[in-house]
Amino acid sequence: MYSFEPSEEQKMLIEAVNRYALNDLRLKAHDADxxxxxxxxxxxxxxxxxxxxxxxxxxxxxxxxxxxxxxVLAAEEMAxxxxxxxxxxxxxxxxxxxxxxxxxxxxxxxYLPGIVEAQWKPFTAxxxxxxxxxxxxxxxxxxxxxxxxxxxxxxxxFVPFAPEAEAMLVYxxxxxxxxxxxxxxxMPGLEVEARAKLMGVNALPLYKLTLNEVRVPKEARLGGxxxxxxxxxxxxxxxxxxxxxxxxxxxxxxxxxxYAKEREVFGxxxxxxxxxxxxxxxxxxxxxxxxxxxxxxxxxxxxxxxxASKQAYLALTGATDMAMMVTDRAVQILGGHGYIxxxxxxxxxxxxxxxxxxxxxxxx
Amino acid sequence: MIEFEPPKPxxxxxxxxxxxxxxxxxxxxxxxxxxEHEVPWDxxxxxxxxxxxxxxxxxxxxxxxxxxxEEEQKRPPIGYQSLAFMLETLCWGDVGMYLCTPxxxxxxxxxxxxxxPEQKQKFLARFAAEKPTxxxxxxxxxxxxxxxxxxxxxxxxDPKTKEWILNGEKIFVTAGHKSLELSDGFVVVWAxxxxxxGRAGMRSFVVEAGTPGVKVTKxxxxxxIRASDTASIVLQDARVPFENLLGSPEVVPQEDxxxxxxxxxxxxxxxxxVAATGVGVARASLELLKELLAQQGVTIRYGLxxxxxxxxxxxxxxxxxxxxxxxxxxxxAVWMADNRKPNPLEASMAKVRAGDxxxxxxxxxxxxxxxxxxxxxxxxxxWFRDAKITDIYExxxxxxRLIVARNVxxxxxxxxx
Numbered sequence: 001m002y003s004f005e006p007s008e009e010q011k012m013l014i015e016a017v018n019r020y021a022l023n024d025l026r027l028k029a030h031d032a033d034x035x036x037x038x039x040x041x042x043x044x045x046x047x048x049x050x051x052x053x054x055x056x057x058x059x060x061x062x063x064x065x066x067x068x069x070x071x072v073l074a075a076e077e078m079a080x081x082x083x084x085x086x087x088x089x090x091x092x093x094x095x096x097x098x099x100x101x102x103x104x105x106x107x108x109x110x111y112l113p114g115i116v117e118a119q120w121k122p123f124t125a126x127x128x129x130x131x132x133x134x135x136x137x138x139x140x141x142x143x144x145x146x147x148x149x150x151x152x153x154x155x156x157x158f159v160p161f162a163p164e165a166e167a168m169l170v171y172x173x174x175x176x177x178x179x180x181x182x183x184x185x186x187m188p189g190l191e192v193e194a195r196a197k198l199m200g201v202n203a204l205p206l207y208k209l210t211l212n213e214v215r216v217p218k219e220a221r222l223g224g225x226x227x228x229x230x231x232x233x234x235x236x237x238x239x240x241x242x243x244x245x246x247x248x249x250x251x252x253x254x255x256x257x258x259y260a261k262e263r264e265v266f267g268x269x270x271x272x273x274x275x276x277x278x279x280x281x282x283x284x285x286x287x288x289x290x291x292x293x294x295x296x297x298x299x300x301x302x303x304x305x306x307x308a309s310k311q312a313y314l315a316l317t318g319a320t321d322m323a324m325m326v327t328d329r330a331v332q333i334l335g336g337h338g339y340i341x342x343x344x345x346x347x348x349x350x351x352x353x354x355x356x357x358x359x360x361x362x363x364x
Numbered sequence: 365m366i367e368f369e370p371p372k373p374x375x376x377x378x379x380x381x382x383x384x385x386x387x388x389x390x391x392x393x394x395x396x397x398x399x400e401h402e403v404p405w406d407x408x409x410x411x412x413x414x415x416x417x418x419x420x421x422x423x424x425x426x427x428x429x430x431x432x433x434e435e436e437q438k439r440p441p442i443g444y445q446s447l448a449f450m451l452e453t454l455c456w457g458d459v460g461m462y463l464c465t466p467x468x469x470x471x472x473x474x475x476x477x478x479x480x481p482e483q484k485q486k487f488l489a490r491f492a493a494e495k496p497t498x499x500x501x502x503x504x505x506x507x508x509x510x511x512x513x514x515x516x517x518x519x520x521x522d523p524k525t526k527e528w529i530l531n532g533e534k535i536f537v538t539a540g541h542k543s544l545e546l547s548d549g550f551v552v553v554w555a556x557x558x559x560x561x562g563r564a565g566m567r568s569f570v571v572e573a574g575t576p577g578v579k580v581t582k583x584x585x586x587x588x589i590r591a592s593d594t595a596s597i598v599l600q601d602a603r604v605p606f607e608n609l610l611g612s613p614e615v616v617p618q619e620d621x622x623x624x625x626x627x628x629x630x631x632x633x634x635x636x637x638v639a640a641t642g643v644g645v646a647r648a649s650l651e652l653l654k655e656l657l658a659q660q661g662v663t664i665r666y667g668l669x670x671x672x673x674x675x676x677x678x679x680x681x682x683x684x685x686x687x688x689x690x691x692x693x694x695x696x697a698v699w700m701a702d703n704r705k706p707n708p709l710e711a712s713m714a715k716v717r718a719g720d721x722x723x724x725x726x727x728x729x730x731x732x733x734x735x736x737x738x739x740x741x742x743x744x745x746x747w748f749r750d751a752k753i754t755d756i757y758e759x760x761x762x763x764x765r766l767i768v769a770r771n772v773x774x775x776x777x778x779x780x781x
Binding site for chain 1: 365366367368369370371440442445666667668669670671672681682684685686688689690692693695696699700710713716717762765766768769770772773775779780781
């Protein structure tokens with residue numbers, strides 16, 4: 001059967017996240033961007049919504065089952081408030097979700113309860129690398145077997161909260177296969193470098209990282225001795241990011257729509273001009289189209305469908321273009337005012353351009 | 365619960381329809397493209413027989429009533445969803461031939477949408493008759509396309525005979541020839557009962573085959589969908605019985621907007637279906653494009669970052685995004701129709717997106733295949749010509765953008781012209 005109606009439980013969740021997104025994230029997004037920092041209590045408040053906790057089974061301290069569909073619904077709503085804020089709140093998931101999805105029993109027991117039962121704590125992941133053709137399946141960071149350990153070497157960038165992270169998942173190429181390795185705080189050879197200065201998501205602290213022959217024990221390989229399926233992590237990351245792109249775009253669309261209904265031009269509201277009205281119609285259509293594509297990809301992941309990986313890839317590809325198209329037009333509809341930082345649309349446009357680069361920065 | 369599993373009956377139906385598309389449509393696609401105004405009777409007769417057997421085919425699905433002793437069905441209705449799948453598959457076969465499918469087409473859909481129970485019984489029974497029968501809708505006039513309030517065809521009541529006298533000219537009537545001259549079908553004609561009243565004066569009338577004063581004067585020569593007849597119809601003092609005015613007689617004589625609204629309600633239901641036809645053509649094009657590329661050694665590496673993809677790969681991946689997301693908009697719109705949720709926004713979104721997507725995909729397919737795409741050796745060039753109509757009929761892309769815009773802005777037709 002087809003159904004496009006979230007369950008009652010999901011609707012309640014969306015409503016709760018929406019309140020947080022609007023009353024906390026959105027209200028403070030401008031200042032957070034200018035100050036390049038989210039106030040920690042605000043992140044903790046977002047954490048208390050329990051999005052990650054609800055994806056972790058009770059055996060490991062959580063209170064639920066992971067559902068990618070629920071995850072994308074929440075991710076969209078969170079990013080509707082602010083992308084940097086949404087990613088900050090969900091950062092511990094970068095570490096916990098892969099462990100929950102493909103980690104070994106020992107890894108789950110060792111890490112998950114400590115993360116989900118506590119307050120927001122900076123656990124993170126190092127995935128993106130500083131190359132134009134960064135490819136999740138062909139990482140340049142390498143893992144080499146060395147006796148009873150793996151040795152990790154390479155460069156990473158866009159690592160959230162790296163200096164204070166208690167532990168992070170570092171992705172590296174092990175004989176050509178992308179695998180995750182758990183790296184604890186303060187391991188020799190792990191050098192956190194300068195904070196990355198970026199075009200957008202300024203409120204999310206992202207760092208460059210160098211791994212210089214970091215020796216991690218064999219047990220630190222995600223999934224244990226046999227390693228793990230990387231596709232599951234990548235897919236979950238892609239749908240989450242696609243959903244966030246929808247959230248950002250929806251925010252930009254609504255703002256531009258409301259502005260166009262207020263602003264007078266040649267004796268009518270600017271929204272009454274077809275040139276603007278048609279732009280808004282196309283933006284709304286695009287957002288809905290990509291939202292459905294994302295939902296379907298998430299649903300396929302939950303169902304274990306064979307085409308799920310491809311669909312997640314298509315969803316994110318579409319979302320990347322959609323976010324740029326919609327946020328660009330939102331700025332355009334506000335005209336000169338769109339370019340001024342007092343209005344949020346320019347921030348959304350800067351953040352929207354990042355979607356193409358942020359694979360691995362969020363996961364559901 | 366959000367779900368994306370096609371219902372089982374639809375999946376079964378799709379297998380059968382694919383066979384029809386592959387065996388009865390594709391092999392003769394080129395022939396009927398090159399022999400405009402010839403009628404694909406083999407396909408028509410086959411579909412008529414098949415649809416009589418299964419009861420499928422109307423553009424306005426009937427609720428399945430439980431048989432006696434059977435429990436009231438609890439499953440949600442899937443009539444429009446099933447139609448969307450059917451049309452998508454048939455148009456993957458050939459959209460021109462699909463438009464020749466007997467069963468009443470838009471004419472029957474209009475009767476279903478705004479007819480009284482008596483009218484439905486009287487006018488729709490013919491589609492189950494032994495011979496294939498057609499229906500059509502006549503809205504457009506030489507000087508009135510998207511602006512339907514400019515319609516000049518008049519309907520005047522003769523108080524003595526209680527007949528409506530229709531005068532005017534209609535153009536672009538899909539299947540008008542088959543409805544009036546090749547079968548005992550009908551055309552639903554839109555006319556004004558008060559030319560000064562604009563849309564408020566609009567009414568729809570069932571004009572049956574054989575009505576004196578009704579004549580098919582021209583069959584258009586078109587860029588594509590050549591298997592489908594597009595007729596001009598002249599009505600000259602054509603008399604139809606009083607009861608042929610669609611709708612409940614009590615509201616009929618009043619000059620309200622119900623008449624026009626019922627036409628628009630028909631479109632809410634049929635727009636996503638037209639979008640589905642576009643998706644079918646687009647899918648045909650994309651599939652053949654990938655097949656032809658594969659023959660020349662090009663395969664698509666999904667999952668790579670864009671920076672590593674070739675231009676052709678990027679194009680194909682973008683097309684897949686467009687196609688799938690357009691299809692999902694269609695499914696959502698028909699799912700809403702099935703569940704009686706008002707869907708004018710979603711119906712128009714689906715039409716906007718599908719019109720764009722099918723136009724782009726078929727164009728890009730021709731371009732990317734170079735001389736092979738442009739050649740009549742393959743169907744890519746034909747689908748490109750066929751596709752364009754999707755963005756025009758049942759409301760152009762621009763009219764549908766206007767509808768989407770009014771809905772998202774909360775504007776009336778007066779506030780956003």
